[in-house]
Amino acid sequence: MRSIRRFNLPAPLASAILMAASGGVLAAEPIKPKVMVITMFGAEAKPWLEGEKADIKIPVPGFAKDYPDVACSAEGLCVLTTAMGYANAASTLSALVHSDLFDLKQTYFIIAGIAGVDPSKGTLGSAHWARFAIDGSLRHEIDPRQIPEGWSDGVLALGAKTPGEKAQWGAGTEVYRLNESLLQKAFALSQETELADNEDAEAYRAHYTQEAAKEKPGVSICDTLSSDSYWHGAMIAEGMARWVALLTEGEGSYCTTQMEDNATLTALRRGADAGLVDFDRIALLRTASNFDREGGDQTAVESLTAKSGGFGPSTINAYRVASTVAKAIISDWDKWAGGVPAAEAASAN
Structure with a gap:
């Protein structure tokens, strides 16, 4: 770890980092990040760690062994990596x-990771801010070879009959x-x-x-x-x-698919319920x-195993956006500390 003195940090931040570095021996005020970026694996975190001065490392008990710490800057930006999956x-x-x-x-939380995309709503490298996050797994499912005649697929909501x-x-x-x-x-x-x-x-x-x-990649709003x-x-x-439409009563329409977000949001929701997180500060x-x-x-199968060229742009664009x-x-x-400032006249569906 670099010298704390070099960063000219506020006393509470410096002492909290010293406490983390010393195994919790020192009593100190906790760190108050302005923004906490959540990535899921190393290639998503890399542009942040290279592009920002987030070289203050705070190890956190309970983090994944491959990603054991939060990386913070003196300005209040922090980045963590969860490892993949729920x-x-x-x-x-x-x-x-x-x-x-x-x-x-x-703290404002920004989940910033890569995903699959519906080709009718986006393209390789495109960036999408989510309104809804929908769980695609909490349901009944019957193998298509055993479904009754007339069913569109073998998926049923929990407790449903059709x-x-x-x-x-x-x-x-x-x-x-x-x-x-x-949003x-x-x-x-x-x-x-x-x-x-x-x-x-x-x-x-x-x-x-x-x-x-x-199309060339662009930025939009759609669900995940x-x-x-x-x-x-x-x-x-x-x-x-169809599942997304059912669970959101027709309001949601997914464009991206990923392996973590409902689990991440559940942990943050629990934190908000405990008064530790503001759930309105999550993007x-x-x-x-x-x-x-x-x-x-x-x-x-050909599509699943193909090299599409989208991986590199997607990791870069998650950071850029x-x-x-x-x-x-x-x-x-000063404008953001009390909550989200009034939105400018921009909207996307």
Whole structure:
């Protein structure tokens, strides 16, 4: 760890970092990040660690062994990595929220990771702020080879008797709706961000006929679908679209698919219920590293195993778009400290 004195930190932050470094021997005030960025694996965190001066490392008990600490800057930006999947995401965020090292009551959380994308709503490298996060796994499922005649698929809501029927019971974590004011503000701040692209991604888009898939990457608002299973293919995707519509009563329409967000949000929701986190200060960004289904001239397996060229731009663009919002919050903290400032006149569906 570098010398604390070099960063000219406020006394509470410096002493809290010293306490962390010394195994908790020193009594100190907890660290109060202005922005906490949540990434899921090393390639998502790398642009942040290289692009920002987040070289103050605070180890947190309960974090994944591969990603044991929070990296913070003197200005109040912190970055953590959960490791992939529901169990890792929930465990890491729970450890963070209930750690004595941080005071997160005023912290803005930005989830910034990569995802699959529906080719009718986005393209490789595109960036999407979420209004809804929907769990794609908490449900009944019957193998398609055993479903009754006339069923569209083997998916039923919990306690339901037929596809399309509403759930009769649940876990309470199936759907999260994020703060609309912060969503619109994040979109307004980042919609003109210059996004990375490459020749491989440009060439791969030729497999798709959807207009959105053929476009250059851009920034939009649309919903995200969570599942521990890395599913792929048009038939599953069509079923997932019906599932999202059912769980959101027709308000939601997913475009990105990922493996952590409902678990992350559940841990943060528990923290908010305990008075440790402000749930209205969470923004969720996913960038497209791959399409969630095959193109017109491919099989689902060919699409799943293809090198689309989207991975590099998606990790870069998650940083570019989310950091635009993070920097705006930090640089204008007097306006953001009390809550989300009035949104500018910008909106996307």
